[in-house]
């Protein structure tokens with residue numbers, strides 16, 4: 041595969057920047073950053089993009105798929121304009137993430153890994169966001185939101201386009 045046909049010149053240049061941080065021959069250490077960049081390029085990771093990353097980093101495709109499917113921040117299907125990643129791990133669970141999840145599902149009328157019909161929101165369940173001190177927590181896109189309540193969620197989501 042010609043990675044340069046799937047990944048843009050800008051994405052490849054950014055991947056190169058990451059590869060340069062590691063010793064020569066250790067380019068596979070940049071795989072997580074490369075997948076992030078590929079995802080940013082397209083909005084989600086197609087098989088073609090994953091294969092292109094594997095090819096560019098000289099890794100077996102299956103090894104890159106393993107990374108892409110293990111971490112919840114990688115999207116293997118199209119997502120809505122706003123990706124909501126709600127934590128249900130231990131601290132958040134103890135602080136009421138069940139209620140937060142129920143509220144989100146009811147408000148958006150979707151389940152986990154689904155997108156609203158208008159394409160605005162995708163709901164994902166994620167592991168610890170490293171925001172346990174502000175549990176229950178979620179991310180909307182790249183922004184953290186902590187100490188969540190149904191009212192806070194309503195205010196936040198109603199203000200988004």
Ligand code: FES
Pocket residue numbers: 127128129130131132133167168169170171172175176177
């Ligand atoms: S358990 Fe939810 S942020 Fe850590």
